[in-house]
Amino acid sequence: MSEDLKILDEVTNSEYKWGFVSNIESDNAPKGLSEDIVRFISAKKNEPEWLLEYRLKAYRHWLTLTEPTWPNVTYPKIDFQDIIYYSAPKAKPTLNSLDELDPEIKSTFDKLGISLEEQKRLANVAVDAVIDSVSVKTTFRESLGELGIIFSSFSEAVQEHPELVKKYLGSVVPYTDNFYASLNAAVFSDGSFCYIPKGVRCPMELSTYFRINSAGTGQFERTLIVADEGAYVSYLEGCTAPMRDENQLHAAVVEIVSHEEATVKYSTVQNWYPGDKDGKGGIFNFVTKRGICLGNKSKISWTQVETGSAVTWKYPSVILKGDNSVGEFYSVAVTNNMQQADTGTKMIHLGKNTSSTIISKGISGGRSQNSYRGLVKIAKGAVNARNFSQCDSLLLGDQCGAHTFPYLEVNNKSSKVEHEATTSKVGEDQIFYCNQRGISTEDAVGLIVNGYCKEVFNQLPMEFAVEAQKLLAISLEGSVG
């Protein structure tokens, strides 16, 4: 019997340790991962039996997997037994006023143009009841509820709409998908759930921004978005303030289901702590994001602005199953100092007349490494499928690296695939031209880089685009000598 099978056998046959249950009263699970821990998490969240089974299957499968090494990134080996997989939302130290806030964080808030009230919320300054987030949340949910839209935390959805969760959970990213997706399926803490009923156009941008306490997120979020026939939703994820998070590993899963003639637009601005200038600390961001266009004319559009994390490993993908369905991927990935990013997309064309667009803009500064990795796969039955890919890299300085790994698999003669790639540097001529008009070098780089990213920023909702631009300028501070 092989070692893996032996472990599997041991695990699947081991008895449920009842004695552990009393520990439910405590807020933190002990370090390490075991079947007990999985049960502990599930029990903590008062989950139904089927979900516990799902987690356990995922955990047992995870044990058979090994960590992937193919991405173009290097990082110290993660000890999965040295991680706490469940802890009650960490209470940040409560400050009496913004004056007590770390001046560096305060200055970043100011540059981002975050209002004082919002700053207080982010910094966990005690605030009065008038702007209590709970009331905001309630009004918001009520008006959506009238349209039949469900927008809640994943845990709430499990309790309130178990049939929907059961139907769609793992339908796009199965627990067997990859190492980190399996891990997530076993231990996910919370996340968002969103369901738009038939024919409903969601009247507002749905954002995790509104679900305020999710700012203190765990390491393993699970997001599930379902747009029923003819529905439309635009979903925003992410907090644009720097998260000085101590967590080392962030392994989230996002699943999107777009039914016939439905459209889901998913925008992310990711700004996890990238570590310091020498590459110490920071988040390992290993995320699986995938959507499926199930029916005729389904559409899924991903837009991402990635500026944070020490190491990013992320490929928001679309399976184009329905005929005439559309997949889009717009990405800006910024790396500075010692950051590493290996990101891109997969467009899997199965249906007839399916089309996909990929616009990827990589920006590297400092000693960072930035890779685009993308797959366009056109199946035999995907008659007249079309893809257009454009992958541009912009280098700031001469110690950084940009890499492009495009994979094309075309099994069908009637399809059309186009790929364009460019690499450029911010020109001294451009900077001098700006200088001569009174613009400082730092602002000039911000202006030039934002111009370079315009096609992607145009896809973001207005306020998000403004924040993304400012964020970009902050991320690139000091990248040009």
Next chain:
Amino acid sequence: MLSIKDLVASVEEKQILKGLNFEVKPGEVHAIMGPNGSGKSTLASVLAGREEYEVNSGSVTFNGEDLLEMSPEDRARAGIFLAFQYPVEIPGVSNANFLKTAVNEVRKSKGLEPLDSKQFLKVMQEKMKLVEMDKTMTQRSVNEGFSGGEKKRNEIFQMAMLEPSLAILDETDSGLDIDALRIVSNGVNALRDGKRSFIVITHYQRLLDYIVPDHVHVLYKGRIVKSGPKELALELEEKGYDWIKEEVDSSVNA
């Protein structure tokens, strides 16, 4: 306003300006002419503060301040404007956005409040008329896909927006047809207000029919070797540079 004394400057270890002396007073228009390679564009680059150009000796004062000590952006904010011979393209950045950033930086340095979008738009519409600029040009990316004539017109438009006290036009006439030359010159003339000074660098007398200078200088081998009234330009047009070259070279040899 601008005073250049014994300026020696080089690029890539090669000395281009070799002891240049030059004085500009408020409201004056100076034309600088001279054969290829005489140092005309180097002078423009040194004044604007381009990094690759090294000043070896000499001094430049601008409104009493040491210009050579100032960064390129501070020179611009202090009122020096260079209309580029080859304007640079900045893809994805609209002309309007670029100019709004620039105008507000200059205002900030003067302690003025930034213009909001509405005020800025109003100023922009006014100044666009000066160079007969199409509305769509402000929404297009800076110089991207512009024709040669459009680029030069855009330079003058930017100058109108930034209202410098000293404008340096580096071969703004090169590559312009007669119509574009007229439009550009009209723009410049409209900005002559008796206080603003201009240094017009050109190869051809033609431009000076439109922008009439107060003084004409001939730059040769890194020095100003001849200065005169506007009629000097006509003489150069007629006789070429050879007679000046001979004059200079023989006096050096003597």
